[in-house]
Amino acid sequence: MVYIIPRKFKKFYDTWNVQTFILFSLSLQTILILCAPSRKRTGNVIVIWLIWSAYLLADWAANFAVGLISNRQDDPSGKAGVPEDRYDILAFWAPFLLLHLGGPDTITAFALEDNALWLRHFVGLATQVAAAFIVFGQSLPVNKLWVPTVLLFIAGTIKYGERTRALYLANLNKFRDSMLKPPDPGPNYAKLMEEYASKKEAKLPTHIEMIGEPNKESKAELFAEEVTKLEDAVEAVGHAYRFFNIFKGLIVDLIFSFRERHDSRLFFQKINSEGAFEVIAVELNFIYEVLYTKVVVVHSILGFVVRFISWSVVVAALLTFYSIDKKGFHKIDVRITYTLLFGAIGLDTIALFMLIFSDWTVASVKKYMDISFIRHIANYYLSFKTINWPPQAHQQSPQTPESINCLEWVRRILFRRWSEYLxxxxxxxxxxxxxxxxxxxxxxxxxxxxxxxxxxxxxxxxxxxxxxxxxxxxxxxxxxxxxxxxxxxxxxxxxxxxxxxxxxxxxxxxxxxxxxxxxxxxxxxxxxxxxxxxxxxxxxxxxxxxxxxxxxxxxxxxxxxxxxxxxxxxxxxxxxxxxxxxxxxxxxxxxxxxxxxxxxxxxxxxxxxxxxxLKGGGPKETxxxxxxxxxxxxxxxxxxxxxxxxxxxxxxxxxxxxxxxxxxxxxxxxxxxxxxxxxxxxxxxxxxxxxxxxxxxxxxxxxxxxxxxxxxxxxxxxxxxxxxxxxxxxxxxxxxxxxxxxxxxxxxxxxxxxxxxx
Structure with a gap:
């Protein structure tokens, strides 16, 4: 019989397919957490296409790997190339895939339309948890890795739940509902007019005098006088955060009051063009992160507590696995497991550093920015995010790739808030x-x-x-x-x-x-x-x-x-x-x-x-x-x-x-x-x-x-x-x-x- 796929390749695939796909899934998570922020910094079609491909493949690879693990467990005779003493470690790998399905903090949605699919992700959360639990249940009662497996179940469920909630909150309908104020019927017109009519019937001289809202401009003008010039990048982030909370309703076509308009108008009429650009750049970065990342879910007291629990149980799973006797496990499987554990801890650590060194943190701990040492560090970090304007025409020649130093390349690749190009x-x-x-x-x-x-x-x-x-x-x-x-x-x-x-x-x-x-x-x-x-x-x-x-x-x-x-x-x-x-x-x-x-x-x-x-007639070049x-x-x-x-x-x-x-x-x-x-x-x-x-x-x-x-x-x-x-x-x-x-x-x-x- 002639086989289209050589037998040795099929045997290799049957033996190592789970290991291959679970490592592939981990690699995609690493690519996404490191490269996903690049899409807000470049309009390059190829870069965006690569991130889109990784985003789609990440979910597919994790789901496919869960299916492969389940398929292995349905073959107790070992015909699929799996000795029975490896079922425990296969069951231990299933909750890792829940972690991967939760995705990195830097990308929850690739496009706005993905946020509208939050219900699909919620159903996926339930089905994937159930699938992983079935895989785990089939390995009981003799599974000696049940303790670290349960710990990873907790972390994986938290991660997947964070992503689903982030998609739910970024859905434009929910986003609009969250900003709507309670219904406002206004002053009691009917009661006032009844009193007015009764006075008129009594032949009493009566009129209505309208008194406007007091001091509608005083606070805005006082504030504008204090901010005629932005002192540093920390102050720009503070103002951007304040205006973001006021004007984020623009995304869903909400309307605003005269107070908000007057405050904003005075501020931007006072500052110079560079200060205005910096504030708007930070504000747009806040909007991007609200719509496309987990920042809203993570950047809260509850979010910090849940994230700490998630990170702690993964560390506990690592320590537990390290202390267990690994006799009977394949050496390669043990190494892959350590890779997955250290990879999960490493990705969470990277996410923590990104969270700490973000505009959100600077805006949230504003009261600590009065300490000169902390403010100096924050300004130094934020300076990497600030746009470096190209040299003016009357100063020197335009920038060329050869004239850009290494530090500027690092800023453009890792820190800038948008592409800075037209x-x-x-x-x-x-x-x-x-x-x-x-x-x-x-x-x-x-x-x-x-x-x-x-x-x-x-x-x-x-x-x-x-x-x-x-x-x-x-x-x-x-x-x-x-x-x-x-x-x-x-x-x-x-x-x-x-x-x-x-x-x-x-x-x-x-x-x-x-x-x-x-x-x-x-x-x-x-x-x-x-x-x-x-x-x-x-x-x-x-x-x-x-x-x-x-x-x-x-x-x-x-x-x-x-x-x-x-x-x-x-x-x-x-x-x-x-x-x-x-x-x-x-x-x-x-x-x-x-x-x-x-x-x-x-x-x-x-x-x-x-x-x-049209070959001739043009003036000679200089x-x-x-x-x-x-x-x-x-x-x-x-x-x-x-x-x-x-x-x-x-x-x-x-x-x-x-x-x-x-x-x-x-x-x-x-x-x-x-x-x-x-x-x-x-x-x-x-x-x-x-x-x-x-x-x-x-x-x-x-x-x-x-x-x-x-x-x-x-x-x-x-x-x-x-x-x-x-x-x-x-x-x-x-x-x-x-x-x-x-x-x-x-x-x-x-x-x-x-x-x-x-």
Whole structure:
């Protein structure tokens, strides 16, 4: 008989399958506890996919191993390769798998949807405990390892129960219910009006006088005066924890009172941009850990007690196993058991250190932070989590991988709270690389075309585009400061609900209506008011790219670029296109038919570029000798523009050379949703303004804040587990500055007083 699987491999599998899978399960737990926090620090698809794979395999491996152990016990003749004296140790391994099913503290849910499956995990808790108990019961009454087995049953049940409870508490429905206040019927209106009517019937002069809530601003103003500047990282964590407890309801679309708005608004209007960024970064980290880890379950008095019990019984099981006579057990099985015991203790110890050195601990023991020694240690540790802003353009050249020291790499891998990068997509570059080639094709070109067809057939085109066309830029201090200052100035105007809603709904028109721009930008208003949001974004993105490229031409008119407005505009432009095309879930509330517009615009651009020779005509790139003689700011610009090929520059020039006296819709109709040549008209209008970059940068901040304010809150929360996004920081900053629709900022409960007499 011919066997598909060789007999020796089958015999090896039958003998060692349990040992292999239980060690595999332990390895997956180690990978998860060490690597799961990395997903909040990177948007790399491969890293996130590896963590996702380990997350899924961890439960599967533990369940499968329990089944293998049970199958071994159903074979008392030993045909499965298990001598009867090894059944005791197999039964001892079953509760280890309960520990593994409980999972590490660093990840309970991979996505928000996993929290909704808490009931399934609860049923799994009951069935797995029952399965492990049956395995243990079959080894009785002669099991000489029954004492350490029972101890591990206690630890395993606790661990699995912690995970189930963490999923239950992080479920968005339960999360919302936990923050709802008791029903509030308000003052007794009926009783007051009865008294008012009776007085009127008695012909007594009566009126109602409304008395507002006293001192509604005094505490907030006093607090704001005390925090004009954050002293250190410990203080930032304290404020972030306070605002987290107030604003965590944003995740489930709760509303807030005027007191909470006033307090937050005053605080963020007083501090500088760096302090605001640090507070928001810590606050978002709190949100991430509440939704995706065991922190809520563990970080409490009951949680500490239960965790201590769990750790103690595992240590007790180790000591008990060490003291038992192991005669009759296979040496390899004994070594595997020690590996499992020390692995369980080691994982719990790592989790304990992560718990101690966390933002939660710093916020919880705030009263001890007045001790200088403790505060110094806490600040030193928190300094590793604080963002190291890239060097400013006027100070030195941008960071390169070679210029980053070892300590900075350690910080980025182990400590940072989010990815600290923006992902960008350039429409012109994408269209140029995707256009069909007009020259003769060689063998490699044909193979490449076949590969693209295969990729599209299997639905991997989006993944391929992300890997090839999406680049990333560090989030710079200048960019964040500009966004912060723009939103803070608008916040000062948002004193009433109507104004706050108007500012939140603005997507370029607020800036264009400003007195500083109104006279110069009349022709631009239609590109933000008379078009959909996705259309406006595409128009301004292509126009920004055309202006940016053509402004490098030596023959172009000089243009004002205050505070790096040009670099800010280009970065936000590419970032917003990335969100529209590559992150459709984040833009789903405002995207409209953005995907269709992008595809149609790309098709028209590829058609336009494929029929023209774009090899020449671009300005020569700056040589290294010339670059060294330039000022640092100019050198940085030269480095940025060196990435644009002569073909790219020529393509932009050819687009602007097209006669656009007649609007494209009058010639082509409206079947195609391409905005390519409409964007060329916009670019020509912008190029007439000497201060265009200052205007464009402010328009892009409005486009960004509009998308941030209209993105669903749970989508912001979901993105925290994928490296985070700048748009989420903007969303939370807008809420703290009182810009949005989450506030009931009219008067709260007023006290009505019935006045009888004149």
């Amino acid at each position: 992902y960008t997509l350039d429409f012109i570059e994408y269209s140029l690389k995707e256009r069909p080639k007009t020259t003769s094709l060689n063998v490699c070109d044909y193979l490449w075309c076949v590969l693209i067809c295969v990729i599209e057939t299997f639905g991997l085109k989006d993944f391929y585009d992300r890997m090839r066309y999406v680049s990333k830029k560090p989030c710079t201090k200048e960019l964040w400061k500009f966004i912060f200052e723009q939103l803070k100035e608008k916040s000062k105007l948002a004193d009433d609900p109507e104004t706050a809603k108007r500012i939140c709904a603005a997507r370029g028109d607020w800036i264009l209506q400003d007195s500083n721009w109104n006279s110069d930008s009349t022709n631009l208003m239609s590109y933000v008011v008379d078009v959909d949001y996705d259309q406006s974004l595409m128009l301004w993105h292509i126009a920004t790219e055309l202006c940016d490229t053509m402004d490098d031409n030596k023959n172009s008119q000089p243009v004002n670029n205050p505070d790096g407005s040009r670099e800010i505009s280009k970065t936000l432009s590419d970032y917003m296109l990335y969100l529209l095309v590559m992150q459709p879930t984040m833009m789903s509330a405002v995207a409209g038919i953005g995907q269709i517009r992008f595809r149609d615009s790309c098709a028209e651009a590829k058609k336009f570029f494929s029929g023209r020779d 040589s290294k000798t010339q670059e060294q003689t330039q000022e640092p700011m100019e050198a940085r610009k030269a480095q940025e523009q060196a990435r644009k090929t002569p073909e790219h520059k020529e393509a932009c020039r050819r687009l602007l050379d097209i006669n656009t006296d007649v609007p494209p819709v009058a010639v082509k109709g409206d079947r195609s949703k391409s905005v390519l040549f409409d964007a060329c008209i916009l670019a020509k209008e912008l190029r007439k303004l000497p201060n265009r970059w200052e205007l464009m940068s402010q328009v892009w901040v409005e486009l960004l804040s509009y998308a941030a304010g209209h993105c669903r809150a749970n989508t912001h929360a979901a993105q925290l587990s994928k490296g985070g996004e700048l748009i989420t920081f903007v969303w939370l900053l807008m809420a703290h500055l009182g810009i949005g629709e989450q506030f009931q900022i009219n008067e709260g409960h007023a006290r009505a007083k019935l006045i009888v007499g004149k």
